[in-house]
Amino acid sequence: MKYSQLIAPRTSEIVEQPTPEPGYGEVLVEVKVCGVCASEVHPWMDPRPDYPYRMGHEPAGIVRAVGPGVTRFQPGDRVTGLLLPSYSDYGIARQESLLPLPDELPFEFALGEPLACMVNGQRRTPVELADRVALVGLGFMGLGLLQLLKLRGPREIIAIDPREDARALALQLGADIAYHPDEVPQELFLTSWTEWEKPLGVDVAIEASGTQAGLTLAGKLVKAHGILSILGFHQGELRQVDVEMWNWKAIDVVNAHVRRHADLMESMRIGLELIAANKFSFAPLVTHRFGLHELDQAFTALLEKPQGFVKSVVLI
Secondary structure (H helix, E strand, C coil): CEEEEEEECCEEEEEECCCCCCCCCEEEEEEEEEECCHHHHHHHHCCCCCCCECCCCCEEEEEEEECCCCCCCCCCCEEEECCCCCCECEEEEEHHHEEECCCCCCHHHCCHHHHHHHHHHHHHCCCCCCCEEEEECCCHHHHHHHHHHHCCCCCEEEEECCCHHHHHHHHHCCCCEEECHHHCCHHHCCCCHHHCCCCCCEEEEEECCCCHHHHHHHHHHEEEEEEEEECCCCCCCCCCCCHHHHHHHCCEEEECCCCCHHHHHHHHHHHHHHHHCCCCCCCCCEEEEEEHHHHHHHHHHHHHCCCCCCEEEEEC
16 A cells, blocks of 8 residues: 655655555545645644654545455445545545445545534534524635535625635625625624624624634624634634623634534535535535645645635545
């Protein structure tokens, strides 16, 4: 088998070793694609004490062998799920961490782990019919969540991002209006306690940027007694929030991330059902493709975000 490992900041190499055999309850998967996740940017570019270091957690592929006790899969089955590290042509997963894929769904549009995260974000964010929703951050996660939000029937989805191409795609995917962060109308802000009884702000503000600026903006957009949902993955530096403003606005703050295995697999199953029903698609979001030997280029694209960029995947 071949796999990619980090040996220094922003520097990966390909390593070969014998292909592992699946143990009891385990499945050997030939990985065909692995998504490149923003949560891995800092591990990729920041110095670490534990080189060589392996990453990758958004795989889809084909079952090639099963261990004793495996009853859910057989060789040849197409699968996605939780398998890491997965910047590799083969990997081992527990059978309960995989779900089957239909033959007609391309592997690059069947990234189970981020799909589960998007569905969890939607399930944990209580958007009601006719709510006014602001979505701050139109990267891969934000644009994926946008598709799911439409299924809740909000009155208006306001998409916010500094990149013009991201705003244009958000409008194509169903946002009602899109703004640059510096051009958001003042009537969408509630930042003074003297105005808390005015019809200012949105019912639900969702932060999907993973940045301090995005979190600050989302907090200002929530109306009194509204909901702030934090979907963005925050890493690196500590964040600051205006707890005094959150306090007098009496907002509910939701952590839209879920880590429990059972919840991830249930949301993954729901997401795959939505794909099968043509209610959700990764097709407009997967924009840049790389080989396993080009992993550093894939991360560079994620970091620099060239025109039209949404998501890098590694084809293996």
